[in-house]
Amino acid sequence: MKIKTALTLKYTGVIAVVFLLCMTLIYLVSEHIRSNTFFHNLKSEAVTKVHLFLQNQVDADIMQSIYLNNKEFINEVEVAVYTTDFHMLYHDAIDNDIVKENPEMIAQILQQKEIEFYIGKYQAVGMVYPFNGQTYIVTAAAYDGYGHTNLLELQKTLVILFFIGLLLLFITCYFLVRASLKPIREIVKEAETITASRIDQRLPVRNEKDELGELSQAFNELLERLEISFNSQKMFVSNVSHEMRTPLAALIAELDLCLQKDRTETQYRQAMQNVLQDARRMTKLIDGLLNLAKADYQKEQIKMHEIRLDELLLDTREIILRAHPEYHIELIFEQEDAEDDRMITIMGNDYL
Known part of the structure; x- marks a missing residue:
């Protein structure tokens, strides 16, 4: 996988995670606001019904009839009124009874004055309601169908926005990474033109302070060392050719003289000694040339x-x-x- 593709995927992935976290936070905040708003509406509905009941402005049977009829069409609030000793005064639908009050719950409401809780998909509240010098316990429960519908629509919208945003992020990151890596592609093209015959060529350094400028400078320093090494190699070959010529010429000359005419044993011995001396010189010359080759890169090994x-x-x-x-x-x-x-x-x- 090329760096361009890898960086695009990494950047898109990181930003997508941040994007997803933001959308999740939006959803959670919306759910929290919906829940608090509905709890507030529950309390308002409960207070209104209790007030009408306790003032005898509306008959209990009529209130129950309204509740049962409205329940078929809207998410009506189910309200119940109790005395502090758990005696039920009114209930919208005793057969349905979403809250299912008990003495422990009544005692908890008396102690805390007001509670909020969930019963499955229903939200419920319990509170102390004082009226004409008497204290009553009121419970109310309902399902926030409208709020959950809006929340579901918000969820669908956020999911669609996430995938559309992810696609736009990928395209944007691709072009940004491509633009960022363009100088590197130019450096690669320049480097491909440098060969052994053009070892003196150097990469252009457009900005010495950025990372690409440092890369070009490091590559140019490498080319400098390679050029020195190549030149040393050429010089070494030249020195070998030059230095080996002299002892070989002496050997050939000495052997030619020996073959031109018969000589005495002493003369042959002298000639052999000269040849041996030249051979030793060649051995010493070879050692010296090897030391010369080391002079550029292994100076510590020279005796x-x-x-x-x-x-x-x-x-x-x-x-x-x-x-x-x-x-x-x-x-x-x-x-x-x-x-x-x-x-x-x-x-x-x-x-x-």
Whole structure:
């Protein structure tokens, strides 16, 4: 899976979770408001019916008839009135009896003055109602059909909005991630043009302070190290070609001389000693070239020891004159009588 797709899915998922939590919170808050509002309406309905009953403004039979008739069409409030000693004075529908009052409930209402509770899908309230110096216990219960219908519609709306919002979020995140990753695609295209023959090419750095600028700089530093390594490799091959030519030429020349005419045993022995000396020189040369190859990336593996520069120059002069007898080499030491050897002694590799 590409980073673009992975980031799009991650961002969409995170925002979708936040979106879902917000919608859930909206639903829960709406349910809480509906519940509190309906409890308030229950109390108002209960107080109205109790007031009419206790003032004898409406006959109990008529109130019960109205309740039973309305119940077929609307979610009518069922009200009951009790005395403090659990004597029922009025009940809208004793046969139905949603609340099912008992002495313990009456005692709880007397103690707390007012209670709110659920009975299945019904909401119910119980409260103390004082009237003309007397204390009455009133209960009321009903089902908030209108409120639950509105809540269900809200739930459907939130679900539809969630899926529509999720789709819009995915599309938006896709284009945002694509725009964010565009500089990376450009860096990739630039990097694909860099080859061994174009190792000196570098990636453009548009902004050194952002992460992509740091990435380009790090890649350019890597290319710098690779270029140095490639150049060192070329130099090493050149040095090998140059350094191996001289001892091989000496070997070939010595063997050609031996084959041109018969020689004495002493002459052959001398020739073999020269060949052996050149072979040892080649062995030493190979070791030196390997040390030269290590000089760029494994400096700690190069063998170092104390070297006197005057002795090194004399040995070098002898090697050169052996390969080129026609040369004239003169060494000049300005301080021949210097007693302090540290002046001409250094730490290094004598061959290199």
